[in-house]
Amino acid sequence: MLVRTLEQAQKTPRRVTAPNWESTRLLLREDGMGYSFHITTIYPGTETHIHYKHHLETVYCLEGEGEVRTLADGQRHAIAPGVMYALDRHDEHLLRARTTMRLACVFNPALAGHETHDANGVYPLLDDEG
Incomplete structure (x- = not known):
């Protein structure tokens, strides 16, 4: 059984930061x-362009308000506590935060841990050596 606290994980390399966001990765590929x-x-x-x-990513909003806009069709969806969205078609999108948003996110395949968005909003597909 794996047991971690958010507070503990935030003090490790599992906390990754970027100009628009920070992410604490509680489960990674190495966790199996x-x-x-x-x-x-x-x-x-x-x-944030993503x-x-x-x-594939599933996102559940825990707190805050914003919107997600898919670039292929321009559709906008309000994000607020209790809203879930799933990027089931590798949807290119813009994520806008009006207030600080805290999100619970699941990625498949699992991230290795230190990925950040490239200039096109993409996370690289890393092997275990990075």
């Missing part, structure tokens, strides 16, 4: 679950 699980904070007033070409 087949997916990764993160608690991610999106900073208020930011817009396009997971190699991963």
Whole structure:
């Protein structure tokens, strides 16, 4: 059984930061679950371009308000506590935070741990050596 606290994980390399967000990766590929699980904070007033070409992601909003807009069709969806969205088609999108948003995120395949978005909003597909 794996047991971790968010507070403990935030003090390790499992906490990854970027200009618009920070993410604490509670489960990673090395944990052997087949997916990764993160608690991610999106900073208020930011817009993040994301396009997971190699991963599927499910997001559940714990707190805060914002929106997600898919670039292929321009659809906008309000994000608030209790809202879940799943990027089931590798959807290229913009994530905008009006207030600080805390999100619970699941990635398949699991992240190795230190991925951040490249210039196109993509996480690389890393092997165990990075």
